[in-house]
Amino acid sequence: MQIVRVALDVPLHRFFDYLAPAGDVLTAADIGLRVRVPFGRQAKIGVVVDLPEHSDFAPEQLKSVEAVLRDLPPLPADWFRLCEFCAAYYQAPLGEVMISTLPAGLRRIDPPKARAARRVAKTPAKQTPPELTHEQLTALERIASDDEQNGGFRAYLLHGVTGSGKTEVYLRLVERALAAGRQVLLLVPEINLTPQLEARVAARFPDAGLTSLHSELTEAARTRNWRAALDGSARIVLGTRLAIFTPLPDLGLIVVDEEHDASFKQQDGMRYSARDVAVFRARERGIPIVLGSATPSLESWANATDTRTPARYTLLTLRERAVTNARLPAVQRIDTRLEKLQDGLSGVLLRALGQRLERGEQSLVFLNRRGYAPVLTCTACGWISRCQRCAANLVLHLADGRLRCHHCGFECRVPRACPTCGNQDIQPFGRGTQRIEAVLAERFPQARILRVDRDSAKSRKQWEALVEQIHDGAADILVGTQMLAKGHDFPKLTLVGALGADAALFASDWRAPERLFAQLMQVAGRAGRAELPGEVLIQTQFPEHPLYAALVRHDYPAFADAQLKEREQAGFPPYAYQAMLRAEAPQLADSLAFLTTARAWPEASAYADVMLYDPVPMRMARRANFERAQLLIESPSRRALQHFLADWGELLATIKAPSRLRWHLEVDPLEF
């Protein structure tokens, strides 16, 4: 009787043994095939991980596999190792990792009939590549010569200012890999960025079977594209973070664009960083990986520049914009202590907006806060619009007359009068994009104003329509959140005004300055990309702050080095490794009690170099009626932390907790 060991999507750190179905003998070549097996009273899809000689269970206790699914080639061995790494590193059950990274269509017992016809993509006219700039050439030659000399794994940090032609470097690398018969994986942080890059890649490599993978594809399309990657017909896979788990038998190059972007971090289930997993995958496969950004994450920057340890990444730099005569925009600070703001806007910015209107150029007003106002208040009794379920305010959305919680999704109609005292004069406090839009409409009645935020661009379709409008010059002034800051080329845009940036300078999250700098640098990068020079105006009460000073000089290295020095002194990442245990329950006491029990594990003191902090309520303690608390674990050594977590994880699973308590462990948390 042949034993088949199967990985299943269950939250247990073990596999399950079955007997081979009658009349079917599996061979080692079948490891990695999907199988349908009985589990409890249902059936499940699993993956064959082994054909062991013995089972811990007697044969009569084992059930039989119902069917071996041979519609796909087996999942390759390096895909197994990738899942194993993630399960171990992120403390997740291996079976869950393996099955949950398959597209839904391949996990289902009764998959819908695959449509036979494959939508034939328009083949764009083949585009001729530009002649490389000196800096692009230097970067490429470095990677090529490393590859010819040693081959194998190497990580590159391509630090290039916005518009320096990083994408062109990626395209040349893709060309090399394709010519060598390899597959390429291109990761981008956001679905919104895929169409642009997709168009450029498709135009350059019309025959490479470019395929995309992201969460907005239909189940059928995702399954089809994933399958094409596995069977090798897709030579280029372009996708968001989930695409890092695509099996690619001939993988020869990984590119992670905008590598600093927080969207690479998965925020539920297995909380992985696709960028970090990508580096592991490249190392494991022995191939080059290129991480590109104008504002690299401080982790990557430290890896590429720390001179005390042998640099782990090779730094490649593009200092100049690629298009001849395109210069970086002039960045100016507007001291809002000296100048009284009118509805949140300074006279300097208003005049600059007026000038652009006269010249027929585009402007962008950047404010990272959507809605009309962050809160509604009663001036008579002090009532403010609080969310009943969260420790947060309800945001006023005047466009559709709603109050909304941005944390739990609760919403209600805007009250006509104060709910506590009946006063009719209730006032919005503070400003969001909708309010700035309204203010601008009043000031510039002749201007065509377009608001771009998650409310106006809910779907990819809406987003694409907005981008098209901007490109066609159908808008004079854009009002937008960070959505607009990323990777877009708007040729007529010559002015960017940034509002409300100061809030991040003194936020309690010590990563806030890093994010602010990246956002402002990216948004500044939108101005003046073609022949028209750009100008950036930042309204601030702290013009002498070093962050803004570095920004004015476009000096990312100065900013990054200063931040790293602070991090080192404070003992923060990347000079320490962290994990966070979080618990949430209807009662805060239950959440804290769970963490206290976890912390009290007597063996914990036996782990040198691992520090467990006290359990504390989270900064926003209540969300959607759950009270949340967290416990930080820290170590100067990644290995020591991993060793501890592996043992501690087993203990956590045995802690008795109230039924409504939920907990998770996050490795390398980004938010606190």
Ligand code: ADP
């Ligand atoms: P990045 O990704 O660094 O922001 P892109 O790759 O999008 O920059 O390039 C910015 C602009 O410069 C694009 O319009 C691109 O076509 C152009 N470009 C890139 N490389 C060159 C080159 N070598 N010569 C001329 N134009 C180039």
Ligand code: ZN
């Ligand atoms: Zn009132």
Ligand code: ZN
């Ligand atoms: Zn809420």
